[in-house]
Amino acid sequence: MSLTSRIVKRLLSLNSQTRTIILILVDATLILVAVNYLLWQLQLPQDTIHQHFSRYWILTFALIVGLPLYLLTGQYKSLTRYVTSSILYNLAARNFILVILLFSIAAVFSYQPFPISGWANLFLMLTFSTASVRLIFRDVLFKLLKLSQNQKRVVIYGAGEAGAQLAASLSREKNYRIVAFIDDSPQLQNRYMNGIAIESPLKLYALKNQIDLILIAIPSLSREHMRRLLGNLQSLGVPVLKIPSLDELTSDLGLNTLKPISIDDLLGRDGIFYDPKILSPFINNTVVCVTGAGGSIGSELCKQIIQLNPSKLILIDSSEPSLFAIEQELINQIKTKSKVRAVLGNATDEKELIKLFSHYKVEFVIHAAAYKHVPLVEANPLVGISNNVFSTLAVCNAAKKTNVKKVILISTDKAVRPTNVMGASKRLSEIIFQAFSEEEDIESSPSNKLNKTKISYSMVRFGNVLGSSGSVVPTFTKQIASGGPITLTHPEIVRYFMTIYEASVLVLQAAVLAEGGEVFLLDMGKPVPILNLAKQMVHLSGLTVKDHQNPDGDIEIIYTGLRPGEKLFEELLIDAKSLKTPHPLIYRAVERSVPASELWPKVNELKEAVINQDSHQALSVLSNLVPEWKRKDNY
DSSP states (O other): OOHHHHHHHHHHHSOHHHHHHHHHHHHHHHHHHHHHHHHHHHTOOHHHHTTTOOHHHHHHHHHHHHHHHHHHTTTTSSOGGGOOHHHHHHHHHHHHHHHHHHHHHHHHTTOOSSOHHHHHHHHHHHHHHHHHHHHHHHHHHHHHHHHHSOOEEEEEEOOSHHHHHHHHHHTTOTTEEEEEEEOSOTTTTTEEETTEEEEOTTHHHHHGGGOSEEEEOOTTOOHHHHHHHHHHHGGGTOOEEEOOOTTTOOSOOSGGGOEEOOHHHHHSOSOOOOOHHHHHHHHTTOEEEEETTTSHHHHHHHHHHHTTOOSEEEEEESOHHHHHHHHHHHHHHOOSSOEEEEEEOOTTOHHHHHHHHHHHTOOEEEEOOOOOOHHHHHHSHHHHHHHHHHHHHHHHHHHHHTTOSEEEEEEEGGGSSOSSHHHHHHHHHHHHHHHHHHHHHHHTSTTSTTOOOOOEEEEEEEOEETTSTTOHHHHHHHHHHTTOOEEESOTTOEEOEEOHHHHHHHHHHHHHHOOSSOEEEEOOOSOEEHHHHHHHHHHHTTOOEESSSOTTOSEEEEEOOOOTTOOSSOOSOSSOOOEEOSSTTEEEEOOOOOOHHHHHHHHHHHHHHHHTTOHHHHHHHHHHHOTTSOOOTTO
């Protein structure tokens, strides 16, 4: 153990009585010094002083009155290492009372060793000296504590107000030492903040072997700027944390508010066009039902919907833990009279859905329940078809029989020219929606005597959602945490990504635009090479990729080969050109459909094959209904 560590340990091991005695002796010394100094400074004649009291009497009274006053008013109860301005104010108040008491005693005995200005000077000297000693003790003890610890060396990127506030918080942390501030502004560079140099970003390369952590303290940083900044920082191989965004920022900015840079920060987009004035009238005081409410996209949709004040929000999910979790989160989030009803059930149960829609008078349904994991559905095709296709059929039938106003299907880019059962089942789900929409057009037409209000059946199709249960991001995160390797099916595989928030907000806005039969396509941004994604996640963890160029790296990336039904890249369109909508990130396509008269017999045939567990027949019917899907012979 070092000498510094032993000193700190010895100081901290002192009991409270010993520490109190030490501070009392220090205060007694300060009182004697202050009074003696004033008596000497004023240079009063000795015979004047001895008229009633000797100089020793004023010193004695100062100690007899001062030390008990300090003791009884709690001056020695404060922890020295946490001295703050409030404690200093209390010190000033105690010294003021002490001077008033001494002045009163002197007045009673007609003895004034000082003029009025002398008493004022005594107050100032006592306050300055007692406060200074405590600040010095605090800083010395804090410095010793820091020197005795294995500190993390920190660079704060951003020398603005947030950076200063973060530095003030870190200064109270014994495990961190700020090496430098970094700022892009030439006006701030080569200056100092609290004695710490503000450097240009180029200085980071010289400091990289002297720092353990980089903290980004720029809450207004856009995702585009964050991407560029992270691109520059990744080569340093140093972990990076950031403070919250302006929307999330609180007045209490400290170490506990910092969070890692997530892949969402790099792939998400700034300024998703979201107008609550458009969505609120659509949802406000409406009964909304979400199937698959416990899933990643379903739960985020529920969080957005509850903020728009529906009269009721009905949650349907077959997973008890997931349903309970989202129900509790929504209940804590409710700020209006909206009510949440959690229903543990299966979206394939048409009778239950009819009963539910009818009882709650459901007006708007979002069908998000589906099996989405390609390899699992590929290995269990009948279960995948049963859940994905027949839940869609049940939801549409229940909506039709209970006069729901609008139904939205959450679809996937894997439904475009599918190469797997999951994608083919979702494409068939879209075709079912199109058929119901076709029937609605006929039944609600002016020439039809049914005089029926049209139900809108529409679909929203998008790609991978970051952080969802089917996303590669959670898998990569676990693999990195366990030390690797990261498993990647192919070095050239490419996917579209969007954040869960982006997807849910755009789905709701597409629902507002829906009139029936449309396939809405969400602008997924630029496709992302999964290999680049994996490397970025390694760098964000403060680690390096182990490869031929860097054999001493931390995390290796290995390739396992494409899984059954997996494609190198995904698409969003089949054979239609996308049309613009009023929203810049939502497009519309009218695609190939199957006439209802042809579709229903085939769907019944598919249902019979699934009931009979005849996978060969079920897949044959599915391939007939979705001819783009090239069925493999190994099922």
